[in-house]
Amino acid sequence: MQFKEIVGQEAIKQRLMNTVDENRVSHAQLFLGPEGSGSLALAVAYAQYLCCEDKQPDDSCGVCSSCRKYQKLMHPDLHFSYPFFAKHKDDNALTFIEQWREAFIAYPYLNLDIWRDYLDAENKQANINIAECHQIIKKLSLKPFESTYKILILWLPEYLDKEGNALLKIIEEPQPNTLFLLVAQNQDQILNTILSRTQLVKIPALEYDEIKEHLISKYNQTEDAAAEIAYLCNGNLTEALIMLQQDTKGYHKLFIDWLRLCFGNKGLEILSFVDQLAKMGRENQKNFLRYGISFIREICLLLAGADNLVHLPASELETAQKMTTVMNIAMAQAISAELEKAHYHVERNANPKILFLDVSLQIIKTVKFKTIPQGTQYMPN
The missing domain is CATH 3.40.50.300 (P-loop containing nucleotide triphosphate hydrolases)
Known part of the structure; x- marks a missing residue:
């Protein structure tokens, strides 16, 4: 080599x-x-x-x-x-x-x-x-x-x-x-x-840009696809190459659709959406949740005024900026905590329908009814 x-x-x-x-x-x-x-x-x-x-x-x-x-x-x-x-x-x-x-x-x-x-x-x-x-x-x-x-x-x-x-x-x-x-x-x-x-x-x-450019030049990925994988893998090229073999497209739209359904408290539509998530397969479910955790983290950075640290494609950045108008740091942290717990349980073969329905209900409590679980509140200095 x-x-x-x-x-x-x-x-x-x-x-x-x-x-x-x-x-x-x-x-x-x-x-x-x-x-x-x-x-x-x-x-x-x-x-x-x-x-x-x-x-x-x-x-x-x-x-x-x-x-x-x-x-x-x-x-x-x-x-x-x-x-x-x-x-x-x-x-x-x-x-x-x-x-x-x-x-x-x-x-x-x-x-x-x-x-x-x-x-x-x-x-x-x-x-x-x-x-x-x-x-x-x-x-x-x-x-x-x-x-x-x-x-x-x-x-x-x-x-x-x-x-x-x-x-x-x-x-x-x-x-x-x-x-x-x-x-x-x-x-x-x-x-x-x-x-x-x-x-x-x-x-x-590895840096985000290094992985992104490698995926574009060697694996002929589109700008948006390479950006999403580079964003998700968090500097781990091994993980990025594994994601190439999986269906990583559409995580952004899927995640935003999920948040919108929860914000609107759309009961029957959420049940249908949970069925869709349950059929994705364990690795794609993990990647989907990992994307959600990363996206919420970027929203936290925007809310904290650290815009220079945000790494999102232009279309996703626009969505994240809109989300800051309906979400505060305490809400973002509560959602992130639920997603991290869900990722942990997916790795341990939890029932996906029950798991994603429970997470959906927790997100509804957070974004619709502004109910923040104890222990997740942001405490400013």
């Missing part, structure tokens, strides 16, 4: 290349970024740049022998470790390397749910077991085979339990030109003994 294939993160890319050009490569680095930020892809591109035989000013060459092997994840000095669902106590990452290569090449912005689909997970918990730790020590005790560096990319070290302490010595005193690139999402879940031995590379979530 080359840096040019990764969306955004230009400052991080330049920083990584500078460490190589200036010979300041730390032997143990932690790429810490939220899901969908591209941290795993950045680690692979960085490893490819390190081993490239003809480095360019802004990327690896992509055509040398080393780069061609990296593109297929088959370089003899590139090793991976990742959570898996062990069937036998001796299973390690090599047991699943073919599935790993297939998954990463298809989805460079991989997450654990996508990875699970490539494995026979059954009801097992993902982890990085002691057999894998021993395999890592064995592999990295050898010298590089054909490149300057031998590199291990360890994805999601959060899944290393206390067995991870077996790696401390080799992380602290590795063989010459041996690098550890850990790729994590949650710093608090990593063993402190490992965390203290790494150099942190902090990777931010």
